Amino acid sequence: MIAAYDGLTRRERQIADLLLDNPVLTLLSSASDLAQMANVSNSTMTRFVKSLDFETYDATRRETRDQSGQGSPLNLIGQRKPHQPTDVNANFSRKEAEIVENPFSNLDRNTIENAAERLVAARQIGFLGMRNSHFFSSYAHWQFVQFRPGTRLISGAGETSAEHLAGFNKDDEVVIVGIRRIVSKLRACIDILADSGVDILLIADSSSLSLAHRARWTTVCPIGNEHVFDSCSSVLGVLRLLAFIALQKTGDEGLAYMASIENHHDRLNEL
Template sequence: MTKNHKQTSEPCSKNTIVDTLHRIYQDFSKQEKRVADVILDAPGELGLYSASELAERANVSNATITRFVRRAQFSSYEELRLAAREARSWGSPLFQTRPVTSTGDNDFLSEFLEAETHNLAQALNSLVPSEVDEMTEALIAARNLVFMGFRNSHFLASYARNQFLQFRSGTRISPGPGETITESTADLTSEDVVLVIGLRRILTSLKSEMESLHDRGVPILLLTDPSARVMPAFARWTLTCPVESPYLFDSYSGVQSVLRILAYKSFQKSGKQGRAYMEAIEARHAETGAFE
């Protein structure tokens, strides 16, 4: 379902609490954004806090918590806590908390493996088969499939595009070399799909570009991490992968695996047409001696 970032008439529920906070995040006051940040950073812990404890963690007054609850369309703070508890019981990985700390143990490789495995498992466990089916159907049916990402997200967008171009035409990176984003997306319509990879640290301009695409009716599939704010409000589909690690530099093992799954499932759905496209590419490679 397309998320309308201006809609605030419905309260959160167990599967929309995070979406709702993203959707109305820009409407919060500076103090209310502090509260939203505490919740969005670890939504699974919300059910454990009293209103006063949440106020202390966010460094705001109890009155700010009351205004925040009202702005989020809850009748009381207890109703907000109940929604968080239900979401945690429901199994959303966003609500499964696990503190990330560096233990300082000598067995570096073992701990590094544990951290990577945790992120990979969280990313894959967050996938819902029916939603993956819906996303990959759209990725295959799109007239143009555009991949967008900046800084570290750029090479992941490039990786994803390189998988899809093996079995379907009409793929591109935005912006391409020497292009602005506007020049590379001006022709996009509701018949196209943009796969945006927006991982921390996110350029401010990406949010405005996503809003522009959203307002034009261009479907967006967003792959991001739990630190994202506002952007999910502009996406038709959002996949959230953890990237934080006890070690320097973010971990992208889960992100890359999710992208590979999207490509694999899309290739399956492409059927004979996708296989024929891949075979034609490989035949041309053989003719030109492209590889040793």
């Protein structure tokens, strides 16, 4: 669905957004019910199925069941369970756990492995996020800078994005976090990086999937829930996993770099 997202119409994207946030709906709902939930017509639903290269809606359901049987089980996210807890704390923690589990249940291991391997081998790496996504990119930068030299945050206080983007080329990788609400400048930055041959890993929710065609890898992290504020848990979890796998791939070199940092901390009496 991610690969086809950029070619979908606005109405078709309403269905895609619904399924990306709650993929189990394919198994639980009929085509008509799903169209109603997405606030689109049945004919739009039919065109959506065709856009995904399926002949019928039942074929999409079979594909979902097959994926579940091949080690990528879909959690019953969003499904009403009997005896729902009425306590707000219990309900909140349950929903938060579902949000965290969603990207990991549907995560393409090859995507993370290949992106992490490239982050280790690249000449330099960068982390880019704007508005509320800047927090996520800062967090990821903080993880990688502990074991990997040549790590840059795009951009810091008093700096322009252009000052950083000009230094990246085909030998580099940039991790871009695009979580709602994305700003128009982010699209321009991705275009500049992609045109320069930079490998891009996009961490996205449904609002930024229109950028996926310019990225080499894309991972979707739903953040919506029934509460007022978006959840950060799934994005932070995926970024932490990415850093953990990359650290493993650095081997002794990464550990030696970490030891060097600690040695400098001692000499400078910083901590």
